[in-house]
Amino acid sequence: MPEASSPIGGTAAPAPRVFSGIQPTADSFHLGNYLGALRQWVSLQDSHEAFYCVVDLHAITVEHDPAVLRRRTKVAIAQLFAMGVDPERATVFAQSHVPEHAELAWVLGCLTGFGEAGRMTQFKDKSSKQGSAGTSVGLFTYPILQAADILLYTPEPGPDEQALRVPVGEDQRQHLELTRTLAGRFNHRFGTTFVEPEAYIPAGAAKITDLQEPTAKMSKSASSPQGIVDVLEEPGPMRKKIMRAVTDTGTEVVYDEEKKAGVTNLLRIYSALEGTAIGDLETRYAGAGYGQFKKDLAQLVLDTFTPIRERTLELLGDEAELDRLLARGAERASRVAVRTMETVRDRVGFVGRGH
Ligand code: ATP
Ligand code: LTN
Numbered sequence: 001m002p003e004a005s006s007p008i009g010g011t012a013a014p015a016p017r018v019f020s021g022i023q024p025t026a027d028s029f030h031l032g033n034y035l036g037a038l039r040q041w042v043s044l045q046d047s048h049e050a051f052y053c054v055v056d057l058h059a060i061t062v063e064h065d066p067a068v069l070r071r072r073t074k075v076a077i078a079q080l081f082a083m084g085v086d087p088e089r090a091t092v093f094a095q096s097h098v099p100e101h102a103e104l105a106w107v108l109g110c111l112t113g114f115g116e117a118g119r120m121t122q123f124k125d126k127s128s129k130q131g132s133a134g135t136s137v138g139l140f141t142y143p144i145l146q147a148a149d150i151l152l153y154t155p156e157p158g159p160d161e162q163a164l165r166v167p168v169g170e171d172q173r174q175h176l177e178l179t180r181t182l183a184g185r186f187n188h189r190f191g192t193t194f195v196e197p198e199a200y201i202p203a204g205a206a207k208i209t210d211l212q213e214p215t216a217k218m219s220k221s222a223s224s225p226q227g228i229v230d231v232l233e234e235p236g237p238m239r240k241k242i243m244r245a246v247t248d249t250g251t252e253v254v255y256d257e258e259k260k261a262g263v264t265n266l267l268r269i270y271s272a273l274e275g276t277a278i279g280d281l282e283t284r285y286a287g288a289g290y291g292q293f294k295k296d297l298a299q300l301v302l303d304t305f306t307p308i309r310e311r312t313l314e315l316l317g318d319e320a321e322l323d324r325l326l327a328r329g330a331e332r333a334s335r336v337a338v339r340t341m342e343t344v345r346d347r348v349g350f351v352g353r354g355h
Contacts, residue, residue: 016163018048019153019197021055021095021146024072025062025220028232029079031301032218035272036169036204042084044167044200050090051153051333052080057095057102057145061138062130062221069138074322075312079231081325082311093329095149100337104148105141107348108182111189112144116181121174129222132245147179154194164197170206171217173199177279190347193340205272211245214261232309235302236286242266244299253285263290270297 020041022033029038041052054076059069073094080092097102117123120143127135157160166176176199183194194231210227218228229241246262255264255278270293271278285293315322346352 013160014155015047015049015053016165017155018044018165019051019053019150020098020167021053021058021149022076023220024061024069024076025053025059025064027072027075028230029076029285030218030223030231031229031269032219033216033270034083034209034231035208035222036202038080038083039165039205040167040200040202041080041090044056044165045086045088045090045143048165050085051336052085052090052092053095053149053333054080055095055146055149060324061136061142063076063134064125068339074319075232075316077322077326078312078315079308081315082308083123086275087325087329091329091332092325093333094326096122097326097330098333098337099275100152100341101124101148103341104152104344105145107344108147108151108186109141111182111185112178116178117141117143118179122171126221143175143178144182146175147182150179150197151183151186152340153196153333154183154197154340157192157195161195165193165200166197167200167335168202173201186344186347193343193347194260194348202272204268208269209261209265211241211265212261214246229301231305232312233305235306239298239301243294245294247294251289251324253288253290254282266297270300273300312331313331 018041020037022029022037026340041050044050048239054073056069056073059072077092077094081087085092094270117140126139130139150164150166154164166172166179168176176197180196183196208218208221210218211229212224212227216222216227220228226241226244233241245266247266248260248262249309250260253263253267254260255267257264267278267281270276271283
């Protein structure tokens with residue numbers, strides 16, 4: 001029997017690994033990112049060897065401004081630390097600092113069918129918004145780069161192999177399935193190299209919807225400013241947005257995905273932030289009306305995000321320190337990525353450089 005895993009630094013078997021990535025495509029992360037993914041990043045670092053990546057290569061799959069990308073990458077990193085990702089325990093880095101990501105993506109791309117890549121729903125959504133002239137090949141191969149991100153950090157496969165967990169929101173499930181398929185295909189053709197990663201999707205908070213359009217995902221690129229609650233938002237506007245969130249006719253605070261999508265979304269957010277079951281919230285607000293419910297929810301969101309905003313601004317005030325932390329993350333990530341890539345090159349049949 002394999003020994004139970006222990007926290008990093010313990011003496012038993014090594015901790016399972018966790019890998020996740022987020023794009024620096026906005027001036028702030030939002031409530032959906034926080035509840036669907038980032039909050040798990042923080043809690044998983046206690047029990048896992050964690051690798052967290054700001055995926056700037058993915059961010060150029062749509063048109064971008066270089067200066068804006070550079071700033072957003074720094075803001076993204078600062079927010080991760082402000083939320084509680086600990087640079088001592090977790091490896092936090094920028095994807096472009098570790099060139100093996102692009103190299104493995106090429107190899108995996110050569111194992112991916114054209115039709116298989118064409119079935120990715122995120123590509124279909126995003127390319128329909130860009131129009132065919134604006135859709136890059138990079139947007140098409142985006143999920144393959146994501147598979148490479150994850151598989152570079154594979155633990156050693158074998159009978160006692162450690163898990164490779166990937167905390168993401170529900171919208172990423174299909175990309176995770178593709179990653180598993182590609183890992184299995186590579187292993188089958190070239191010998192067992194990768195552990196198949198597992199999606200780690202939080203129940204309940206996996207999909208937070210737009211405050212103004214409660215059937216659509218809250219999204220950095222698609223939501224209107226009124227539909228999205230930014231982590232770095234000022235308290236005044238944040239409160240207003242929640243008070244103005246679309247609810248439904250009627251007054252009862254009850255969960256009903258079909259008939260009351262707006263209230264249901266707010267209940268999910270409340271439940272995830274406070275750690276209270278939805279049923280208990282329904283009881284608490286029975287007969288109280290939407291106003292009181294929204295007012296309390298706004299306060300809860302403010303209490304959660306205000307310290308994160310303040311800490312982010314503080315961290316951004318010391319760029320030299322942020323750069324130092326990024327360099328350290330890149331160095332740690334490279335140690336793993338370089339080794340995986342050496343094995344991949346050898347298995348695929350590339351001639352060694354013969355030192
Ligand atoms: P974009 O609109 O640019 O695609 P996004 O807002 O969807 O961006 P991503 O950078 O794609 O954000 O996602 C980062 C992480 O947050 C992913 O793990 C994703 O699953 C999760 N996530 C994004 N939006 C939501 C949401 N509305 N509810 C739950 N999780 C979400
Ligand atoms: N595609 C993801 C971002 C992402 C990612 C990853 C997530 C890129 N590489 C690796 C998990 C693991 C998104 O759009 N949210």
